[in-house]
Amino acid sequence: MIFASDNWAGAHPKIAESLTRHAAGFASAYGSSDLDKQVERAFNEIFEREVAVFFVGTGTAANSLSMSAVARPAGVAFCHREAHMIADEAGAPEYFTHGRLCPVDGPLGKLEPEALEAAISHYPPQFIHSGQPAAVSITQTTEIGTVYDLDSIRAISEIARRHGLPLHMDGARFANGLASLDVSAAEMTWKSGVDIVSFGGTKNGCWCAEAVVFMDPDKARDFPFIRKRAAQLFSKSRFIAAQFDAYLKDGLWLETARHSNAMAARLARHVEASANARLAWAPQANEVFPIIKLSKVDELKGAGAAFYPWHPPHGSAAEIGSDETMTRFVTSFATTGAEVDRFGELLA
């Protein structure tokens, strides 16, 4: 009953098998192998256009280097107040850009267009003292398991466009968002105005595979040097390629995302049915946030359930009683229906 995080899960057997298969023999280094090139073409197919793909090792690297690609002197990038970039990356985006992140509010982990517009207005382009707007970033799936629908992405991208700002998507859980919306990768990104994606594989079945994807390869001309200087150009890049090769083949990435989303929905049904817990909000992907009776928490942990306590997010309408606590449960490709049901029985 491991619901601590999707990165507690190991690697999907097909990805482990691909890593083993590609471990033999020789391949040219630094992203130049046939396999690297083949996987780059696979990215073109899923995005339905020619994109520029750069493998990196962590989601933090993908986000920080994406921001670095659009950095400006005294640059300010706008993201949600609870975005991983601003809350959980120890200042890495600022470190790589020499710029700043500006927190923007919005309910349920999503940027509110009016709040974004107001935040940008505090940085008039010609006003030397405040700094200059550089980018807008959204997270799909958000840090609290909610999903931007296409209209919401378009509303944000229109504001970004109007201010001449590129739109970045932190897609550490890209596949979960896509599976939830049941749209194409093209629709959820460039067709809705997204320019750069941090494309995550690690949380959804890879061992360690992330990529920065530019929807317009012309905008990526300097990126090889940005990545190299950040020490993210892997000499044995073929092993990241080997993971993405299996991940993208025959829709494995969407299959694992659909599975983890379904496991979260099943977990949510158990929470709704229990007198000891309730949902803080409805899950839309693979994260569930139950408010649980304090008296029950130790019992669940004692029975082997792993999950984290969580702070109610900004603007959350959920009221927490003195005998309750908010928690976060994350499901993954490796979560089984049996363990979800076992947890449900304990919770009931």
Ligand SMILES: Cc1ncc(COP(=O)(O)O)c(C=O)c1O
């Ligand atoms: C939304 C989001 N973005 C980025 C990251 C960063 O990933 P990593 O821990 O690989 O740097 C995480 C990791 O938890 C995440 O949840």
